[in-house]
Amino acid sequence: MTMSEVQSPPLPATTEPLRVAIRRLRWFRQAFARQLEQIRAESGLTLAVDDRKLARIFVDWLRQIEAQKPRDPTARRAYFDFVSALMLRDLLRDLPLRADPLPAHADTALPEYFWPEGFACTLFCLNIRAAVLEQEFNAETALAPVFFDLRSWWSFRENVGSDANSAMGFFDVFTGQNPDWQMPDSFRHRLDRALAGAGAAAALD
Template sequence: MDKLQNIPSVRFNVPDGQSFRKSVQRLRWFKSTFEEQVQAVSIRTGIDYDTNAQILTSCFLQWVRAIEKIKPSNPEDRLAFVGFAAGKMLKELIVNDPLVLNKTPKVMDLDFPEYFWPQGYVYVSYCLNVRQFILQQDFHTQEQNSDSIDEIRTWWSFKENTVEVSDYAISYLDLFAGEEPNWNSPGQFNRKRKLEQFLEGHDSLTAELELPKKSDRH
């Protein structure tokens, strides 16, 4: 089974001539794409959600203000920043929790992440899909989600740890995306570390960004 299909995927539309990472910084796109993700999860799981529009808007506003302060000015850092920004969004969604369960199926097997934490599952699905789409559309690269996205034990620790330290949402999203997470200072964007992680296994990008290859860097 294609790992990318582990979470319900969504086909995002982007206005002509606009990069996806720019579109996702607009409330209108954020709201509509988030609702599409909710629908996709709803269809798969049989769970109906209600979205509190104002809490969702608040999530967005806090996220956009946070990344505006820290987004790198160097274009070479944009690629590395994508995953971090997606993790920041996951953090805001978990902390603010705009979704409420409206209707649930009679039987919910709690050994499945989507039933163990229905809201968290939507948030993770959305952030992974957005992360993936930006990488594909704007940077012409792709990630493979890791198996941990299906492991219920990982979700137990994910939920418990993000309640205590919300910045761990950033680390867990990296984990789910198949990247090595930063557990020490998850709230800090470490450009060099992120870029190196990313470029391992993405050698074509090394050439595209005209960066020295790993063997030449030290």
Template sequence: MKILLKNELVSMPDLRHRLRQLRWFRASFRTNARLVTETYGVGFEVDEKKLTRAFLGWVETVNAQKDYAGLDRKDFIIFAAGLVLCELIREQPAKALPRRLGAKPVDLSMREIVDFWPEGFLYTNFCIGAVAAIFQQEFGEARSIDKCADELRTWWSYKENIAEMPSYAIAFLDKFLGMEPNWLVPDIASARAAIRKALGEGRPSEALGGL
């Protein structure tokens, strides 16, 4: 999978905070949809109301757990992106359009996956692109994508599992980014391996000085 959005976002000042503003979030999502269309040949219709609901749902859920961000900032950025992905999957703001006759995608390597689940691919690519841009901007690090993201069988499992529990999207994003997924309670920051390591043996409330 190509990280399409990174180069578009990395030059945006204070990207991490900009993406927590509705205007920038929506604009970035539309940019990613355009890039996916140009690269893979599938167009999308975006419902702005559903996209706004996804954004507001994400802000609410991430704010409820933001105290954990200081324990492992890098891990929390990935977790926050997973929460975005979860809300996008819940709200389904994008709808794939039929391929245009004669359209020639630039990249055919992901054709099976994009055709299998175009909306899921769009949402996931958006979140991975945002993570990659933030890591490059804030830490000077390039994020790599695990090879499982190029395997159709992984996407079959991904789509099947999120149909039962949308929060599994967080675990799959971790998997794609080479992290250790938490399959039991993927939407709870304190259950993540990196956060638990930072907390040591103490309870979350003790380590954080009370929530």
């Protein structure tokens, strides 16, 4: 696999909207497992999951997103971006998976081999976000070119090591959004920044 060939794994079947299914632990685990299986098939990387840790992360994430759920329906799109980034923050903070030794052919100039655990978690969150946005808003998503640059991943890994919240800023960068580096785990702050930005843009028009 090369970084220019990022593919979404087939998500587990569900009769529910994905935004609902992702908040069920059984579906969440299955989707995560499928992402890892796809990475293994395409790169030879094998990653072992700590199910208990993954469940703890899921529960913490669930409580945070429920607590910050907006009442305003116009904030839904921004909220889905936020919850995806928050999921990545929580996954990278507690890392519920561990990579086996790299395969013999591994090229560590590629992000997946440079940081397998971080790559897997990031890809999972990106793919879930893309699937939800497509289903809810019929919106296409694309990765920013910086996602394919190994220097970004150097910086990403180093920053997350010292401050897990920075994962949310990097997630925004990878998805082509304006990152919030100050208080990324506050949805209210994210909305206020967006409103202030829109106001400033309107004033310039």
